[in-house]
């Protein structure tokens with residue numbers, strides 16, 4: 087296929103194409119795409135096979151800009167197939183909606199819940215979850231056992247989703263394995279080999295999802311989500327409670343919008359599990375660990391945090407959290423160095439021809455037919471020494487001057503019309519946690535952590551197999 091089109095690329099094997107090492111469980115698909123990105127330095131794009139399906143892996147930031155922003159109308163879809171009859175909840179996430187009119191409508195509905203005015207109202211709920219986390223850590227410190235970063239961030243993310251979205255107490259800092267977590271973990275997490283392989287199949291051959299009736303959200307979780315939302319809405323109505331949280335906004339939306347069903351409401355609330363919780367908790371776990379590994383950055387950041395706290399009348403606020411420059415630089419550097427998503431996929435929806443203009447690349451054109459899937463190798467770009475000095479090092483200072491960052495190489499939330507809806511919410515969650523942690527504790531790596539860190543080859547997001555362990559020391 088690619089030879090006929092004059093596009094270079096690695097030799098594929100029958101059936102598995104270029105992802106054989108992933109199917110054998112050796113490395114993630116993200117790692118394979120990063121390796122290909124690094125091998126084909128002189129090329130703007132590379133032709134590969136994900137299983138039997140030809141994909142174009144795009145290396146050139148100019149081509150990426152055209153796909154996600156400039157010529158978006160040629161690439162409107164993400165490459166995920168979900169069967170609405172089988173998976174009605176996941177099918178409502180804008181990320182997977184293919185009908186562009188429906189996508190626009192659902193995206194607009196969801197985005198209205200993330201305005202900066204609404205974010206300010208959620209902020210006290212986020213802070214309340216952060217305070218519970220601090221109390222939990224203090225209790226844990228009595229046993230002087232180390233803490234695992236991801237476990238801590240999962241508890242925080244779930245607690246804040248329970249509070250901000252569903253308006254309930256998730257009790258995520260109380261029980262060992264909270265009920266709320268079971269529900270969240272069922273969405274998107276490949277627990278067990280079978281579910282891991284199933285996700286690999288859906289992602290690699292999206293066309294199989296429909297005939298094989300594959301489901302991201304199990305019937306059991308669907309029922310639990312309905313139960314939780316119905317109960318919360320009933321209690322609010324009976325007790326005349328207004329919480330100014332997502333559920334309040336979604337139920338206002340449902341009473342003001344004719345075509346907004348109960349399933350739409352549940353689908354939007356559930357998008358925090360499928361789009362928000364997994365991403366935020368992973369990014370947060372790496373952020374905490376990265377600061378433990380870099381004591382100088384940690385100290386510098388702590389100084390800024392304490393200064394801001396004192397300047398703001400011995401408290402944090404939505405504004406003060408988002409105004410800290412070094413915190414923002416550390417946040418961005420964590421998203422770069424520990425990119426939780428190693429690649430992004432798109433689909434060509436209208437015929438499109440591209441010829442690189444950057445003389446660094448070999449001059450050759452490619453014409454994409456509708457239906458051709460694209461891979462944007464995020465991790466390859468984020469670890470390319472052409473764009474980042476010493477990319478393996480944690481250097482927040484490189485983000486103090488955003489103009490020096492090469493355009494379309496840093497895309498932790500995507501860009502253009504499909505940019506992440508929850509960017510503000512996810513960013514604030516991470517910053518609130520770090521501000522409270524560093525104000526109260528010194529973080530140090532615990533020797534229980536295994537280096538080099540190994541990652542789950544079947545997870546779509548960067549997921550360490552073993553724990554990232556730290557010690558926390560109370561500041562006077």
Ligand code: HEM
Nearest residue numbers: 180181357361362365366498499500501504506507508512
């Ligand atoms: C640190 C946290 C997060 C990261 C790194 C992240 C990253 C991303 C990325 C890379 C995309 C794809 C953009 C594209 O296709 O161009 C995306 C889309 C999306 N994200 Fe997030 N996200 C985060 C948090 C959240 C949260 C908290 C929500 C809450 C609901 C959310 C909801 C969504 C949705 C609905 C989409 C699909 C948008 C569309 O296709 O129109 N994300 N996110």
